[in-house]
Each structure stands twice: as C-alpha cells, then as structure tokens.
Amino acid sequence: MKHLRHTLPVVLAVLALDAATAEAKETHSPGTEKKAEPQFKNIQVLKGMPASQMGGAMRFISASLGVGCDYCHVITDQGHWMEKDDKETKKIARKMILMTRAINHANFEDKPEVSCATCHHGRNEPLRQPPVGRPVEDEVVVKSDSPAPTVDEVLAKYRQALGGDAVAKVTTRVIKASLMTVDGTSWDLQMEAKAPDKLYSRLALSNGIAERGFDGKVGWMRNPDGTVADLHGMELLDTQRMSNFQGALNVRDRLPDVKVRGQMKLGDRQTWRVDAKGAGDTRERLYFDVDTGLLDRTLVLIETPLGELPEQTDYAHYQEVNAVKFPFRIERASAGMDTVTTILDVKFNEPVDDSKFERPPAVK
Numbered sequence: 111m112k113h114l115r116h117t118l119p120v121v122l123a124v125l126a127l128d129a130a131t132a133e134a135k136e137t138h139s140p141g142t143e144k145k146a147e148p149q150f151k152n153i154q155v156l157k158g159m160p161a162s163q164m165g166g167a168m169r170f171i172s173a174s175l176g177v178g179c180d181y182c183h184v185i186t187d188q189g190h191w192m193e194k195d196d197k198e199t200k201k202i203a204r205k206m207i208l209m210t211r212a213i214n215h216a217n218f219e220d221k222p223e224v225s226c227a228t229c230h231h232g233r234n235e236p237l238r239q240p241p242v243g244r245p246v247e248d249e250v251v252v253k254s255d256s257p258a259p260t261v262d263e264v265l266a267k268y269r270q271a272l273g274g275d276a277v278a279k280v281t282t283r284v285i286k287a288s289l290m291t292v293d294g295t296s297w298d299l300q301m302e303a304k305a306p307d308k309l310y311s312r313l314a315l316s317n318g319i320a321e322r323g324f325d326g327k328v329g330w331m332r333n334p335d336g337t338v339a340d341l342h343g344m345e346l347l348d349t350q351r352m353s354n355f356q357g358a359l360n361v362r363d364r365l366p367d368v369k370v371r372g373q374m375k376l377g378d379r380q381t382w383r384v385d386a387k388g389a390g391d392t393r394e395r396l397y398f399d400v401d402t403g404l405l406d407r408t409l410v411l412i413e414t415p416l417g418e419l420p421e422q423t424d425y426a427h428y429q430e431v432n433a434v435k436f437p438f439r440i441e442r443a444s445a446g447m448d449t450v451t452t453i454l455d456v457k458f459n460e461p462v463d464d465s466k467f468e469r470p471p472a473v474k
C-alpha cells in the first residue's frame with residue numbers, strides 16, 4: 111500500500127475544505143441546505159449532494175485509494191486549486207463515481223453497497239489477482255470457550271485501570287503536545303478540555319494558528335487566515351465526540367445499543383470489542399485490553415455519500431499523572447490526515463475559564 115502523504119500544503123487544503131463545508135451550512139437555514147455546486151467551482155458529477163458532505167466524500171475517496179488529496183488535485187507550496195482538472199486521475203475519478211453509481215443503481219436499489227473501497231481496497235490500482243497472505247485489516251476474531259464479560263464488567267475494569275475513584279475527581283485537562291504527520295513534519299498542539307464536553311485545541315502551523323472549539327453546543331474553527339466558521343455535519347460530530355471528557359468510560363450514557371462483540375486480537379494485544387450506535391450516521395467500536403483493562407483503540411465508522419469511512423485512533427504509552435492514567439501516544443488514522451500526537455505534558459484540574467471554548471470573533 112502506498113503511504114498517504116501529508117505535507118503542509120495538503121493539510122491546508124483539507125482545512126480549506128472543512129471551512130468551506132462549514133460555511134455551506136452556516137449561510138443557510140436548515141431545510142434549505144446548500145448544494146455542492148454553488149459552493150464549489152467545478153462540480154460535474156456530485157451535483158445535488160449537500161455541500162456539507164463534501165469533506166466526507168473526499169476523505170472517503172482518499173482512504174479508499176490510499177492516496178493524499180494531491181493525487182488528484184493541484185496542490186503546491188504556492189497554494190491549492192481543487193477546481194482544476196489538470197490531473198488525469200481526477201478525470202478518471204469522475205468516471206469512476208459515475209460507474210460506481212451505475213453499479214449500485216442496477217444491482218442494489220441505489221444503496222451504496224459497492225464503493226471505491228470495494229475494488230480499490232487502499233490501492234490506486236486494484237488487484238488483478240486474488241490476494242495471498244494476511245488480510246489488510248489487523249483485527250482478528252479470537253474464539254474462546256470462556257464467556258465474554260458484560261459491558262459493565264469491561265467498563266468497571268477500565269475505570270479501575272485508569273485510577274478508580276481518582277478518575278471522577280478530574281474535571282479539566284490541559285495538554286501540551288506535538289502533532290506529527292506521516293511525512294515527519296510536526297507542529298505544537300495545545301488542548302484544553304473540561305468535563306463533561308468542552309474542548310479547545312490550538313495547532314501552530316507554519317502559516318498561522320488553526321483553532322477548534324466546542325462549548326457544549328456550538329463547534330467552531332478559526333483558520334490560519336483569521337476567518338471563523340461554525341462546524342457542521344461530519345466536522346461537528348468529530349469535534350463533539352472528541353470533546354466528551356471521558357468518552358469511552360461514559361459510552362453507556364452517550365450512546366445507545368452498547369454491547370460486547372467478542373474478543374479481538376490487534377497485533378499482539380488481546381482486546382474486548384464493545385460496539386455502539388454512534389451519533390448521527392456513525393457506528394463506534396471500542397477495544398479494551400483484556401490484560402490491562404485500558405482502552406487500546408477506538409474505531410468510528412462514518413457514513414458518507416460514497417460509503418462508510420473509518421476513523422481509527424490507537425492509544426498507547428499510558429502514564430500515571432496524579433494517580434490517573436493517560437495515554438501519551440495517540441495515533442489517528444483518518445483519510446486526509448493521519449497523525450501521531452505525542453503528549454509532552456498533561457495537567458489535571460487546572461482552572462480553565464468557560465470563555466475559552468466559546469466561538470471567538472474573526473481576526474484580520
């Protein structure tokens with residue numbers, strides 16, 4: 111599989127797309143949702159799709175082919191021109207969107223059963239031969255004779271592993287970290303979180319500061335150029351999910367249909383997989399380590415117009431801070447932006463003012 115490349119210009123292009131999809135909802139009241147074609151400059155086959163779904167659709171395509179946005183789009187150090195049709199791959203992708211749609215129309219009552227991922231499976235050129243060797247996914251079902259624990263048992267062990275009663279006493283988190291993309295570039299990241307669901311993050315990019323926040327109701331982003339937009343759709347759900355202060359521990363309060371799915375092997379770790387119906391059109395899977403009880407992975411499956419998009423987060427290097435464990439390495443694999451966050455410093459229960467999480471004014 112080719113490595114996704116995420117240079118600064120690509121990351122900026124992704125941010126611009128998020129801002130554009132955010133703005134699409136912003137300027138329109140519910141019900142009269144803005145379509146992709148007036149919001150973007152050169153839409154030919156995705157006409158009629160809500161503009162707010164563009165981010166999900168483009169990330170889905172990138173993930174299905176295992177490529178960065180610049181595989182199809184003109185992105186250089188000077189800027190990005192997503193509307194240009196200079197690259198042959200973009201033109202092929204248009205035909206492929208029509209072909210996939212035709213297959214689903216003819217065979218699956220227009221449901222997105224066949225997607226780019228069905229054939230491409232993380233490669234720009236689909237395999238022509240049957241695959242040999244291990245499957246791409248590293249999740250392996252473990253057959254066990256002993257009965258699986260209940261959700262409550264898994265969560266009780268997790269709570270104990272995190273620090274027991276000490277966990278409930280933590281109500282704020284102030285983090286200094288370094289965020290690294292797969293090409294090795296890294297940026298300073300600052301995060302402040304407050305129970306039950308407030309979050310602020312600040313990423314120092316080379317061309318300015320990118321901020322995101324959620325105050326419990328409103329999600330927003332401030333771009334490096336100083337413009338501010340409310341988050342909607344996939345970006346809002348994403349931010350909301352991350353804002354949940356103890357999201358995995360509170361999964362039962364947060365989500366319906368929580369159940370233990372069985373024992374899964376992730377690499378050399380044995381885990382209990384807990385499944386839940388997520389917010390909006392998403393599903394969530396949580397993997398708790400059988401031995402330590404700690405959370406090893408979360409997988410969020412997000413419905414996009416083209417198919418289901420996975421967003422995987424792996425947690426490792428748990429360290430104890432004031433009697434509470436916290437993962438010091440957080441690896442996120444999501445199309446368009448794969449990152450490793452290395453925590454440099456965590457402080458619990460520092461005072462954080464609520465105004466920090468509220469939508470700020472634009473700065474010019």
Ligand code: HEC
Pocket residue numbers: 123124127149150151152153154155156157168169171172175177178179180181182183192193199200201203204445446
């Ligand atoms: C495999 C090719 C491919 C990849 C990879 C891809 N796109 Fe696209 N993108 C397209 C096609 C094709 C269109 C035009 C769709 C149409 O004509 O309806 C498009 C359109 C767009 C547009 C609208 C441009 C305009 O103004 O008309 C944006 C913005 C965009 N893509 C962003 C991205 C971002 C960000 C990524 C990376 C996360 C990405 N794309 C990855 C093929 C791709």
Ligand code: HEC
Pocket residue numbers: 171175199200202203206207210224225226227228229230234235236416
């Ligand atoms: C039914 C199987 C199938 C589906 C579904 C499919 N593709 Fe393809 N795609 C192919 C095959 C096969 C090729 C290689 C054709 C060749 O080599 O001439 C290809 C080639 C491509 C290429 C050119 C790759 C290159 O490097 O030359 C792009 C870009 C592409 N597909 C994008 C997409 C996108 C985007 C989707 C989803 C909207 C998609 N494909 C869905 C089978 C599929």
